[in-house]
Amino acid sequence: MTSHEGHTEPENISKQVQQDDTNKEQVKLTQLNSTISLYIGHTFRSWEDVDTFR
Numbered sequence: 001m002t003s004h005e006g007h008t009e010p011e012n013i014s015k016q017v018q019q020d021d022t023n024k025e026q027v028k029l030t031q032l033n034s035t036i037s038l039y040i041g042h043t044f045r046s047w048e049d050v051d052t053f054r
Contacts, residue, residue, distance in 0.1 A: 044050050 044053070
């Protein structure tokens with residue numbers, strides 16, 4: 001067994017974590033944008049309407 005078998009280089013782990021974080025941010029933004037799209041052009045009578053709209 002060589003010294004590199006059985007584990008991942010720290011740089012690769014760091015890049016993977018960064019990529020995962022980026023993907024999560026993109027998902028959050030997509031969900032946020034679709035939620036905002038629902039609200040555009042919709043008039044709410046009260047904060048309760050806002051809460052129940054989802």
